[in-house]
Amino acid sequence: MWHWLTFLSFLHFLSLVAAQTDPLVVELPNGRIQGRDNGGYYSYESIPYAEPPVAELRFEAPRPYSQQWKHVFDATQPPELCLQWSILVDEDNKLMGKEDCLTVSVYKPKNENRKSFPVVVVIHGGAFMFGGAAEVGHEMILAHGNVIVVKVSYRLGPLGFLSTGDADLPGNFGLKDQRLALNWIKDNIARFGGEPENILLFGQSAGGASVHLQLLQPNIKQLAKAAISISGNALDPWALLQGYKQRAFELAKFMGCKDINSSSEIKKCLKSKDPKDIVSAVRNFLVIGYVPFAIFGPVVEPEDAIDSFLTQHPEDIMKNSNFAEIPWLISYTTEDGGFNAAMLLEKQPNGKELIEELNNRWKELAPDFLFYRQSMNSVDEIDSYSNNLKERYLGNRSFNLDTYCDVQRIFTDILFKNSVTKLMDLYKKHGKSPFYAYIYDFPSKKGLAHWLSRRNDINFGTVHCDDFILMFGLQPNSSLTSDERTVSQYFVQMIEGFAQSSTGVLNYANCKFKNNLDHKQIQLLSITRSGCENLEIDVLP
Incomplete structure (x- = not known):
């Protein structure tokens, strides 16, 4: 035993x-x-x-x-x-x-x-x-x-x-x-x-x-x-x-x-x-x-x-x-609003784009597209805001394929960019640790906007996820263009460096991010197909 x-x-x-x-x-x-x-x-x-x-x-x-x-x-x-x-x-x-x-x-x-x-x-x-x-x-x-x-x-x-x-x-x-x-x-x-x-x-x-x-x-x-x-x-x-x-x-x-x-x-x-x-x-x-x-x-x-x-x-x-x-990096793309504005360009059975429905339904649909229906006190206030948005971005023009880029800009500003402006202002006033930001402008040939619109004949610009897919995309690296592989490599090195840094220093390629807490103006790193550039600006582009 x-x-x-x-x-x-x-x-x-x-x-x-x-x-x-x-x-x-x-x-x-x-x-x-x-x-x-x-x-x-x-x-x-x-x-x-x-x-x-x-x-x-x-x-x-x-x-x-x-x-x-x-x-x-x-x-x-x-x-x-x-x-x-x-x-x-x-x-x-x-x-x-x-x-x-x-x-x-x-x-x-x-x-x-x-x-x-x-x-x-x-x-x-x-x-x-x-x-x-x-x-x-x-x-x-x-x-x-x-x-x-x-x-x-x-x-x-x-x-x-x-x-x-x-x-x-x-x-x-x-x-x-x-x-x-x-x-x-x-x-x-x-x-x-x-x-x-x-x-x-x-x-x-x-x-x-x-x-x-x-x-x-x-x-x-x-x-x-x-x-x-x-x-x-x-x-x-x-x-x-x-x-x-x-x-x-x-x-x-x-x-x-x-x-x-x-x-x-x-x-x-x-x-x-x-x-x-x-x-x-x-x-x-x-x-x-x-x-x-x-x-x-x-x-x-x-x-x-x-x-x-x-x-x-x-x-x-x-x-x-x-x-x-703790050190923090935030970002946005030049046309983040491609999600979910791009669905407006999907062709309907009658051959027209969905965007044309906004000519009759803008006040009905805009509050749900842009998430302000529950933030206002009355229907009149909602309608007034909707009218002002259309006037500011489109003027007297109609909703159609020719004005889509301006509509996408509404989505970008309200759903993504405006909050970055507010956040940067708050952090500069109340934050203490390194705070960085970048804007990304390198359009994907086949991105989220193309999938949402079910079409590949539109230049949507750099939309939501275009940078993310070069960091954690599901597609094999071999399917990327040479420029995309270079940008992907720089993004990965940026993430790795941030994870390993003992001081919170952050770099992309040969550009060093500037800490917004050290400057009065906005410190924004612009990342494009051709490289990177430090911008010192008063208003986000």
Whole structure:
């Protein structure tokens, strides 16, 4: 008997040694996981960081994952999309994903010259409604071999952001998911060879707004050393919603809940419903196409909410200087508004572009396209603002193909650029750590605007995602032009350098970003096909 126990102990010892020497096996507090060798890098995907947010845990703050694995956990499966009504699906039924989706995925380059790696944590975009970690690439940046990439999945749409504006259903569950994931990464990334003291938080679009919202938590300094928000921040009009309480009650009505006067009863009712039906109800809030593109999203929670994430408006938090002080880069593209203005150029069955409908429906549709319907006090005020916008950008001209660029400019300014101006002013007054910004102008030959419009005969300019796809795009590097490969290389080096810098210094190619806190004028780095240039300006271009 003694010899048998000794033999078993020896086998256990050998298994531990094997786990320590096998790069595909990682020991976590919940047990061991098995990753995959992808040639140039290792991947450890779909690792749960929270208990499944299903049944009684639906519409609740996430709880840390506590299960113990009896066998080696299979970390070779790509991350599942969180349940969503996705703009990326071309069919009428746009339902995708699953409710049990709260995972992180870790990607580690093979580089014998490094014993440990800085970490880039990516929060995906998608208007808080769609998208996922699986739709964010990683091979471009891993090919350089200098950083570990971690991608976070979080709840979306009504499952992630439904709110009745009170403590019973406060909302922001998706943001709380992100926060728990960041804690998991901080606690566990060293087990993969990552440097927990060198974590860069990165996001684009709603991911960029998420990064900003995470930075409004003062103790984020314990979880990240620097941050990048690409074409998205918390001051964008779509990033913090109004009218959300009414929307929650309308959703409950669509779902057949009988008692819609009580938040607690609504929550109880919706917990009993099929999550696919809850998410599919999104279609009832769309007025045309996928408009408004952000129906459920971040909100300001009541102060008495348990596990609250955001109880003040981001602008007020910044004015009170009650936010994290870590180096931060923000950006926008010259025509960010190509999302989602480009859908206006999709040809209709009658051969005309959808934009021509705005000649008769501008006052009806503009408030939903541009997210100001809930921010005004009356229909007259909304109509007046709509008329002023048209007058300012189009004058007496009609909505048509010839005036599309001016319409796209409206979308760019209101949905993306104006918030950058406001944010830079706030940060210059109340911030203390390095604060950088760039504008990107290098149009993609086949970008998001081309997909939304279903046409390739239009020059949209540099639209939303054109820079992001050169950092974390899904397409292979071989499909890029030589100029795109050069820009992609500079972007990757910029991200790597920011993740490794001990002083918060940031560079792109041969250009050094200038800290806005050190100058009265706006310090903006212009990045184009041909290179980069430091601009010192009074007004953003």
